Amino acid sequence: MRIFHLSAECYPVAKIGGLADVVGALPKYQTQAGLQAAVVMPYYNRKFVHDNVFDTVFQGATLLGTRRLYFEILKETTNKLGFELYLIKIPGLLDRENIYGYPDEKEQFIAFQIAFLDWINWSGQTPDIVHCHDHHSGLVPFLMYHSSLYKRLANVPTVFTIHNGQYHGAFGWEKLDYLPEIDFYKTGLLDWNGGINPLASAVKCCWRFTTVSPNYLQELSYSSNGLEYLFYIERHKGLGILNGIDTEVWNAETDPMLPEHYDAAGVTKGKQKNKEALCARFNLDPKKPLITFIGRLVSEKGSDLLPAAIERSLRLHGDKVNFLLLGAGDALTEAALMQLKDTYPANCNVFVGYDEALAHQIYAGADFLLMPSRVEPCGLNQLYAIRYGTVPMVRTTGGLKDTVIDVADEDGYGIRFDEASVDDICTAVSRAITLYSDTKKMQLLRKRMMGLDFSWDRSAKEYIDLYESLKPQL
Numbered sequence: 180m181r182i183f184h185l186s187a188e189c190y191p192v193a194k195i196g197g198l199a200d201v202v203g204a205l206p207k208y209q210t211q212a213g214l215q216a217a218v219v220m221p222y223y224n225r226k227f228v229h230d231n232v233f234d235t236v237f238q239g240a241t242l243l244g245t246r247r248l249y250f251e252i253l254k255e256t257t258n259k260l261g262f263e264l265y266l267i268k269i270p271g272l273l274d275r276e277n278i279y280g281y282p283d284e285k286e287q288f289i290a291f292q293i294a295f296l297d298w299i300n301w302s303g304q305t306p307d308i309v310h311c312h313d314h315h316s317g318l319v320p321f322l323m324y325h326s327s328l329y330k331r332l333a334n335v336p337t338v339f340t341i342h343n344g345q346y347h348g349a350f351g352w353e354k355l356d357y358l359p360e361i362d363f364y365k366t367g368l369l370d371w372n373g374g375i376n377p378l379a380s381a382v383k384c385c386w387r388f389t390t391v392s393p394n395y396l397q398e399l400s401y402s403s404n405g406l407e408y409l410f411y412i413e414r415h416k417g418l419g420i421l422n423g424i425d426t427e428v429w430n431a432e433t434d435p436m437l438p439e440h441y442d443a444a445g446v447t448k449g450k451q452k453n454k455e456a457l458c459a460r461f462n463l464d465p466k467k468p469l470i471t472f473i474g475r476l477v478s479e480k481g482s483d484l485l486p487a488a489i490e491r492s493l494r495l496h497g498d499k500v501n502f503l504l505l506g507a508g509d510a511l512t513e514a515a516l517m518q519l520k521d522t523y524p525a526n527c528n529v530f531v532g533y534d535e536a537l538a539h540q541i542y543a544g545a546d547f548l549l550m551p552s553r554v555e556p557c558g559l560n561q562l563y564a565i566r567y568g569t570v571p572m573v574r575t576t577g578g579l580k581d582t583v584i585d586v587a588d589e590d591g592y593g594i595r596f597d598e599a600s601v602d603d604i605c606t607a608v609s610r611a612i613t614l615y616s617d618t619k620k621m622q623l624l625r626k627r628m629m630g631l632d633f634s635w636d637r638s639a640k641e642y643i644d645l646y647e648s649l650k651p652q653l
């Protein structure tokens with residue numbers, strides 16, 4: 180079975196967040212299960228493309244409105260990621276360093292989608308499934324079924340996975356000209372709330388859509404940034420499949436980014452060594468409980484609550500707890516966190532920026548990982564924390580609800596709280612400090628967590644079952 184995954188991100192080629200982790204892992208597990216899974220993504224002028232060898236497998240030209248675009252399809256020659264990797268290069272549009280944030284981002288992603296369809300159409304390929312991820316490839320189902328150019332692909336099933344329903348990629352109708360010849364009677368399938376909405380269009384046109392946790396599928400019908408009604412009426416097409424994690428990349432016994440390796444049996448000692456290295460780097464006392472945060476500093480993650488919650492906790496508990504935060508995003512939150520670091524240098528440190536190795540070191544060296552998310556479609560951080568024996572402290576929402584059981588339950592291993600609020604975070608911090616003082620319980624929890632299985636094996640199979648279910652309709 181031949182699958183094309185379309186995505187803006189893929190680890191380790193280009194990563195901003197969890198989308199990259201999923202698209203860098205799921206196709207690998209699918210390939211191991213006997214599928215021919217490929218990832219197609221925009222070309223970025225980044226280290227990975229310079230360090231690896233690519234063949235040009237196709238060259239073509241297409242139109243974006245009246246603008247003629249020449250494009251190339253580059254294929255990584257060794258399949259070193261465990262699946263086929265294709266990059267779409269369009270000089271002047273898809274050859275830049277950053278993944279997001281350019282003023283012509285809409286044009287970039289529309290061109291990416293058109294070039295993909297032109298390539299598979301003109302080269303005569305008929306995949307068994309086209310699997311689109313998030314709004315950056317959300318126009319593909321519409322174009323496959325309602326553009327006369329791609330009639331040949333009109334029977335190919337499409338699956339659309341929603342990693343984040345908050346971002347829709349919407350733009351105005353004045354950009355309709357950028358799309359190739361379409362059936363104008365069908366333009367309603369592009370529309371939501373008076374504009375072209377790629378996420379909404381994908382949900383309407385794909386054969387099936389999936390969310391990255393079962394609970395998030397339910398939540399979208401009452402919280403999806405304006406698409407609630409759409410998710411409600413299209414709910415029969417939805418399926419929640421919990422993300423897995425790449426247990427080859429995330430393995431405390433072999434992770435090359437860790438100063439000290441450990442397994443479940445040696446978790447307490449192993450984590451202590453990692454914690455000492457981390458605390459030495461950030462001037463923190465390794466004897467105190469270390470509560471950490473890793474993530475994009477955006478409102479969805481509840482990161483704006485952190486400065487007040489940490490300050491109140493430090494006032495309440497004095498010198499009894501340390502915090503370490505890694506993230507970048509909202510300028511006000513960054514400034515407030517830096518201020519906190521200056522005020523409480525012995526108990527709080529902050530690294531503003533993106534650092535993959537440091538993230539691994541924090542998952543391994545921390546005692547607790549805090550996620551006060553307002554929205555969390557699945558969340559991978561808590562799964563990495565669990566895998567490395569670190570207690571997750573999570574707001575009960577989205578995939579966090581599906582994956583973290585509170586320690587109050589007999590088989591629990593995390594700390595849960597209901598509201599994304601300073602009060603609830605502070606209560607969770609107090610619980611963490613109490614829990615930390617119970618050395619035996621901490622040992623038990625770490626071992627328990629390291630024995631849990633959140634690998635892709637199960638979830639990859641659910642995707643394959645979904646693909647199989649679409650086959651008879653061909």
Ligand SMILES: Nc1ncnc2c1ncn2[C@@H]1O[C@H](COP(=O)(O)OP(=O)(O)O[C@H]2O[C@H](CO)[C@@H](O)[C@H](O)[C@H]2O)[C@@H](O)[C@H]1O
Nearest residue numbers: 196197198342474506532533534538555556557558559560
């Ligand atoms: N400053 C930094 N330095 C280093 N590493 C950093 C970092 N900031 C974030 N990361 C890393 O980025 C990833 C974040 O993944 P998440 O799944 O938690 O969130 P994200 O919101 O990006 O993903 C969306 O898609 C994923 C995948 O489906 C869903 O799990 C999630 O709920 C949804 O919001 C993790 O690998 C984390 O370690």
